[in-house]
Each structure stands twice: as C-alpha cells, then as structure tokens.
Amino acid sequence: MEQKTTSKIGKLAEDFAVKLLIQKNYKVIDRNFRSKFGEIDIIAIKDGFLIFVEVKARWSLKFGSPEESVTSEKIWKIGKTGEYYSILHPKLPKKLRIDVVALTIEGNNVITSKIITID
Numbered sequence: 001m002e003q004k005t006t007s008k009i010g011k012l013a014e015d016f017a018v019k020l021l022i023q024k025n026y027k028v029i030d031r032n033f034r035s036k037f038g039e040i041d042i043i044a045i046k047d048g049f050l051i052f053v054e055v056k057a058r059w060s061l062k063f064g065s066p067e068e069s070v071t072s073e074k075i076w077k078i079g080k081t082g083e084y085y086s087i088l089h090p091k092l093p094k095k096l097r098i099d100v101v102a103l104t105i106e107g108n109n110v111i112t113s114k115i116i117t118i119d
Helices: 006-023 072-088
Strands: 027-034 039-046 049-058 095-106 109-118
Touching: 006 027, 006 039, 006 049, 006 095, 006 109, 027 072, 039 072, 049 072, 072 095
Parallel strands: 049 095
Antiparallel strands: 027 039, 039 049, 095 109
16 A cells, blocks of 8 residues: 655645635635745635634644644744735735644544634
8 A cells, every 4th residue: 555645645634624614614715825934724714804724634643632733833933924924915804813723534534623713
C-alpha cells in the first residue's frame, strides 16, 4: 500500500474542512494565503466577520487533540497574517476572527470534526 505524503493528507483535511464550513454557512473566499507573516489555510466570511481558519488534523490522539496543537504563537501569526490580508482586501468585513477546524481521521475517514472560535 502506498504511503500518503503529508501534503496529500493536509489537502484531504483542508478539502473536508471547506465542505464542513460551507455546510455551516461560511462563504469560503480564499485558500492557502501566504505572506511574510505566515500562512492561512482557509479564509471565509460569516455573520459579518472575515474569518481566518486554521485546519488541524490528527490520525492519532497520542500527541493530543488537533486543537491542542494550535499554540498561542500560531494564533498570533494567523492574526498578523489576517490583518495583512484585510489590508490587501479593504472591501471585505472589518471584523476579524480566527476559527480552528479540528479533525480526527482514521484511514480516509473523518471520525470527528469541530469548528472552534478563538476569542
């Protein structure tokens, strides 16, 4: 059996996250935005917020839940990158927010999924 690469697994998780967000009435407007400040997996709009989404997936809970891997440093980087994105796109909502899509995966199946808003 062919081993999956990290990038293939990451794409699988991100694709699932996009479908989940759309089901929850988020309007996905961009993916994989990169700047000198960092990277944002998914950018969406919902309820007047411009939302920067970090996707975290785990194939084992040995190292903790997916959301536990989102550190305060990572949140800070997403915030800075999001502020920069907002400056580049002045017509988008001014209220900014960070959400985390946390996925637990077995094989090619998502076992658990949740959207967590970071305050």
